[in-house]
Amino acid sequence: MVRLKNRYLLVNILYPELEDRQGRAKVPDVVEFNQPTTDAFTAGSLLKGLRAEIASMFGDYGSGAVAESMTVKYLSSATSTFILRVSRAHYRIAWAALSLMTSVPVKDGEGKNCVFRVVRVSGTIRKAEEEAIRRARELILKARREIGEKSNSTLDDIFGGATEGNIRPENTKEKDILMVDRSDSEEENEDDSDGDG
Template structure:
């Protein structure tokens, strides 16, 4: 029995930062894919790119072995399966893709994060990467909240100071009489 050797490519869809929005770089680059991207549309775009770059040879080499094993629009991550002897051709085609393969797709970069011989190792790396992004987002949110809390405390302290040291209305509020 002959075993077919395969490679699994973990790929991230990375978006360029939007100068109009003030979002941290990690969050902007790792944002969800909002388009209606489906595995068949993704495969069609990849096959078209391989055909454009490598012609009939590339199309024939990847034809039977190329498939999308996992696609997450929330994390903009997917895992591709291809034959071991042609994974570099697939990687090259992904490098030259520059838009999400849907109608009027956003500009993006397809970044190969890991090449693995098993689906398990590729999925473990995807989980590890998602955890890292979530922790970075939590730290960013907590720093923004702490800055907001500090601003609110300063504002509250100023209002209290004005209330205590204020004019006649503050004396009446403190229960002091001029009589």
Template sequence: MVRVKHRYLLVEILYPEPASWAATKPPSKAGSTAQTQAQLRIHSPTSDALTPSVLARMLREEVDNMFGDWGVGRLGGVNAGGVSVKYLSPATSTAIVRCPRASFRLVWTALSYMSRVPEIGAPKGARGAVLSRPCVFRVVKVSGTMRRAEEEAIRRARRETLRLRGVDEQGILGGLVGELAGVDDVMDDDEDEDVGMESDD
């Protein structure tokens, strides 16, 4: 029996505001506060109107717009549900998207071209929700298992929380990270399980 293989894409939804892109200055007390505010604006929460089903539908429509029937067929057809959103957190603006392994680059490309989500205050789960809030979908990790994508999402959320609190990561995580720094990819025993960003799998 043949096992159907999938890829899991960890996606961050970012909200860059060009007005907040001031020239970077050396960090100071006031500069540190300004950097924290800019970081909070970029990583702001997403509207509850963006549900997993709405995001999956938006993704399939973008693949259809970009690649036509061929792209939809590569995803498994219109009703096959080849693309699904396994996790979506509006609070952290993070999602995990599952897609067929053979066509994860199509999904990645479609995510790169998607640029709008429903505005905060839009009706939740509305089929015709107006996509009015500009955003950037950034694929952070491509993995062969859901567990690896979840672990990366947790690691990134902890790092952002520590950064915003101003706590030195080395002091808290130094023991854990310091011990693992000398070990060469102990966790990546199965190369097919985890795909790096530059991999051709």
């Protein structure tokens, strides 16, 4: 029996065009740059937009190469983060298409201008999860440092009262923070290397 090998791409959606801030509370640039994505952004619309981009860049070859293996394993509109699973042989096709996408593909309308940044390529979904959690914590701490301690109430409103020492409740495990489809239990034992082994 042949084991299918996949790669998991952890992707952040960034919004480099800052909106007009008049009449709103001062929000740190790091938060504005990493703002939440619209709720109309779904896994289906992401796959549809990504497949269209792959077809325009790589034609029938690219579409056929990733057709069976490409799925969204995790999608968070709140953190503008998703984990995409693609076969190991063709993950660079998906990565290239993501790098050239310029707007969030949403149903019934044009999405906002954005940048899709692949921040981690992993052989296991567990490593991608750990990186997503680490980056979320880092973003909270960076925003806290940027706004300073004098305006702590604004960040409490944004992040729901998390403090630097206690980012998550005591009774919450890391697995509860990031809920991911774990139907690929075989891949958890793979290493992160790009080798053929």
